[in-house]
């Protein structure tokens with residue numbers, strides 16, 4: 001019979017903490033990088049220029065259609081080798097490019113949620129397309145985009161557990177390594193599940209709080 | 218002969234296989250008010266939106282103060298600063314207060330200073346009875362107030378003409394009068410105006426010409442007294458019969 005021994009958790013707390021911090025750091029960096037990528041792709045997506053819009057659609061569809069695991073492998077073993085990225089930056093690049101496709105869709109949806117009359121009113125007053133976007137459409141779209149962007153961060157925290165396959169020592173890989181040396185798989189994986197849950201759940205509560213605040217405004 | 222503000226020459230347009238404008242030609246002289254009336258689907262909105270290039274056209278030409286609206290070489294943004302546009306749905310900018318709405322284009326398009334634009338905006342808002350609303354946000358205003366702000370926003374650019382597409386259609390009946398009063402006030406300043414409207418008594422009162430449209434064609438262009446007492450076409454008679462007996 002398997003006898004629980006939670007001592008393995010207590011003894012390795014600093015290790016878990018390090019893993020959790022790395023997970024947060026990678027996710028946050030990937031999010032920060034994916035915002036300009038996604039904003040650019042999203043703006044191209046709503047462009048009236050068919051070629052630009054098509055290229056952006058290709059980016060979005062391709063990276064939404066490839067499993068993240070495969071993408072991480074490809075970046076690590078192909079792009080990473082060519083550019084000498086190493087596992088840490090390969091992981092961040094992979095997550096950022098992947099997440100960028102989703103951010104692009106968030107940005108597109110945010111822009112398309114603004115009634116067409118807003119762009120028309122702005123253009124009617126003599127603004128250029130860029131001015132109308134900058135002064136009228138985007139400030140309104142920004143409010144619509146913030147909540148789904150925050151959710152994207154939660155998704156990144158969970159998806160980032162895949163970077164362990166390219167040997168980035170995140171929370172998941174710490175778990176794998178600990179199980180390999182201590183054989184305490186039930187304790188370790190249970191605890192790690194709880195840490196992921198605490199990170200994502202507290203974040204989503206935090207987001208909900210801010211959403212309530214902005215509704216009240 | 219009076220100076221021509223807008224010249225519409227053989228303009229046609231289709232949406233797919235639907236011909237929405239069929240070889241329309243007429244001139245709108247400076248300082249006159251033209252009312253476009255006709256059944257829904259007649260092409261009134263399409264025509265009025267073509268006047269400032271919001272809609273493209275397939276054939277013909279529209280000249281605004283002698284400048285071809287749909288010519289690729291035309292600086293359309295510059296041309297539009299002379300053409301105010303007020304639509305049925307107000308389209309105020311919800312993230313800006315009333316003052317922000319009215320000063321946005323003067324500051325960013327006409328490069329007026331904030332202070333100058335602000336003073337001008339307050340004067341216009343005052344003339345429309347909105348002086349105390351300068352710091353309100355659109356969501357806090359009634360439909361009638363919102364539409365008057367939209368008119369103020371158009372006036373702030375000092376346009377040479379203003380186009381209205383059913384400015385009172387989205388309003389509750391008790392709010393229509395305040396908006397019509399604002400438009401009336403503008404007409405009295407000699408502003409060139411095109412007004413798409415279903416308000417027949419208003420059209421009769423303020424406009425120089427009724428442009429009656431049906432299925433993409435202009436059937437008659439007549440002074441209002443004549444149009445309402447003795448319409449030339451059978452279709453117009455029918456339309457008036459329906460609308461006046463409701």
Ligand SMILES: Nc1ncnc2c1ncn2[C@@H]1O[C@H](COP(=O)(O)OP(=O)(O)O)[C@@H](O)[C@H]1O
Pocket residue numbers: 232235237255256257258259260261262263264
């Ligand atoms: N963007 C569009 N695409 C396809 N059909 C349109 C579009 N806009 C208007 N139409 C059609 O063109 C016709 C004229 O419309 P419109 O100019 O809005 O008429 P009105 O303003 O007189 O009611 C209608 O049959 C309408 O359904």
Ligand SMILES: [Mg+2]
Pocket residue numbers: 261262263383
């Ligand atoms: Mg219409």
